[in-house]
Amino acid sequence: MMRIAVGGFQHETNTFAPSKAPYAAFEQADSWPALQKGPKLLTAFKGMNVPIAGFIDAAEAKEHELLPLVWCSATPSAHVTEEAYERIVEMLLDALGYAGEIDAVYLDLHGAMVTEHLEDGEGELLKRIRAAVGPKVPVVVSLDLHANVTADMVAYSDALIAYRTYPHVDMAETGARAAAHLDAIFAGLPRQAKAMRKIDFLIPLTAQCTLVEPSAGIYRDVAALEGAVLGNGRVSTVSFAGGFAPADIKDCSPTVIAYADTEAAAAEAANRVAREVNDAESRFREKLWSAHDAVAYGIANAGASGPIVLADTQDNPGAGGNGDTIGILRELIAQDAQRSALGVLFDPESAKQAAAAGEGARVRLKLGAKTGGANEEPVEEEFDVVRVTDGEFLATGPFYGGSRMSLGTTARLRKGGVEIVVASRKAQCADQEMLKHTGIEPAKLGILVVKSSVHFRADFGPLAREVLVVASPGPNIADLAKLPYRHLRKGVRVMPLGPAYAG
Ligand SMILES: [Zn+2]
Numbered sequence: 001m002m003r004i005a006v007g008g009f010q011h012e013t014n015t016f017a018p019s020k021a022p023y024a025a026f027e028q029a030d031s032w033p034a035l036q037k038g039p040k041l042l043t044a045f046k047g048m049n050v051p052i053a054g055f056i057d058a059a060e061a062k063e064h065e066l067l068p069l070v071w072c073s074a075t076p077s078a079h080v081t082e083e084a085y086e087r088i089v090e091m092l093l094d095a096l097g098y099a100g101e102i103d104a105v106y107l108d109l110h111g112a113m114v115t116e117h118l119e120d121g122e123g124e125l126l127k128r129i130r131a132a133v134g135p136k137v138p139v140v141v142s143l144d145l146h147a148n149v150t151a152d153m154v155a156y157s158d159a160l161i162a163y164r165t166y167p168h169v170d171m172a173e174t175g176a177r178a179a180a181h182l183d184a185i186f187a188g189l190p191r192q193a194k195a196m197r198k199i200d201f202l203i204p205l206t207a208q209c210t211l212v213e214p215s216a217g218i219y220r221d222v223a224a225l226e227g228a229v230l231g232n233g234r235v236s237t238v239s240f241a242g243g244f245a246p247a248d249i250k251d252c253s254p255t256v257i258a259y260a261d262t263e264a265a266a267a268e269a270a271n272r273v274a275r276e277v278n279d280a281e282s283r284f285r286e287k288l289w290s291a292h293d294a295v296a297y298g299i300a301n302a303g304a305s306g307p308i309v310l311a312d313t314q315d316n317p318g319a320g321g322n323g324d325t326i327g328i329l330r331e332l333i334a335q336d337a338q339r340s341a342l343g344v345l346f347d348p349e350s351a352k353q354a355a356a357a358g359e360g361a362r363v364r365l366k367l368g369a370k371t372g373g374a375n376e377e378p379v380e381e382e383f384d385v386v387r388v389t390d391g392e393f394l395a396t397g398p399f400y401g402g403s404r405m406s407l408g409t410t411a412r413l414r415k416g417g418v419e420i421v422v423a424s425r426k427a428q429c430a431d432q433e434m435l436k437h438t439g440i441e442p443a444k445l446g447i448l449v450v451k452s453s454v455h456f457r458a459d460f461g462p463l464a465r466e467v468l469v470v471a472s473p474g475p476n477i478a479d480l481a482k483l484p485y486r487h488l489r490k491g492v493r494v495m496p497l498g499p500a501y502a503g
Contacts, residue, residue: 111147
């Protein structure tokens, strides 16, 4: 039985997004739980697809003693405020101090955190953790597939272990893999040699989906390398993080990380994956639709069963969007789309007004586009209030599965054949319950617009007749060549086969 300190601090930072993440954003619940500390941390995630949940289950099965630190997350946005970062890191380090003698540390991190004062939030956190526990205590970290991995993150941890699926259906499983790696260390795994390879081109989110090639094959090969003996060294764990491109920092790019008994084996494993990713560069390119063309196509091709799904990727709250741009909504109304729905539009003011008017009422609203950033005006129209809910429900799909969602006052509105789910909190539309709890049946729609890039595919993919990736206004710019980068590494291509960043 070992004593393991466990905690987490998750943020995916889109440095181009309109709003920052203050402490309150980490403290409150959203599609993930509120900030957890003390003994409650060990039970708060039961049954959820969250890395720390998988870690805790696996470690408890081995009867390790777990010492809770702090766990918190905030919806992706622009920079974490300096105040929030320092306060949360201090809480983590204080709790680590109270934990006393420990045998290991596990952290559930994202890997793409940028703060007001640091380009590499996780690297600095791990440096301080390492300083606190000393060089001998193993520090094992699970990471999001979208981590922008840095040399400091590699240097100050014993292992970084990233998800292998996007949609991230293996988050809990990745936590369990981190626990298994720690058990291997406890069982005498020699201190592992590390190799990191940065890839020299950025990959847009929608092109990273692991349900399709080239990512599907790359991740199969990454998994197959684990346990392989290369030369005279055995490979313990290998990760490929596709990176989070809308982050204007030096280390923004996909990364391969490999661990093995020997330097040569770690290097060979990392080189093999890097070569495969580089060879696939042209296959990471994909078609982007305009809102007008996508809605017209959806109307012309809608069928009786299963919606044509329009991914409003640029306003994806999972990538720093505010979930309130209305480019596609305007097209739905203008082209009089029937059996169509959009989820989930973030507009607390309209949700409140609709709730006040009540179900069955007709109310004039200025809908969406409240937080600015996309230079849009709200849609000013009369809407029928079909349903009002408290936004509390259990997610059931493979991505959010088991999470208790708290979207605040939520309204289902209707304008002709167009329905809109309007919520009081931002959340990526990646679970059918986000529509179903208002009475909308996604399977029966002709057109479904989701504020999501890829995660929606986990639960809506099986229903979809077709998926169109749409570039409507929003801060998660899909054509990365349009982003005003200033801090990338010189020479990085800002799209697959795209122009090189010149500095
Ligand atoms: Zn991710």
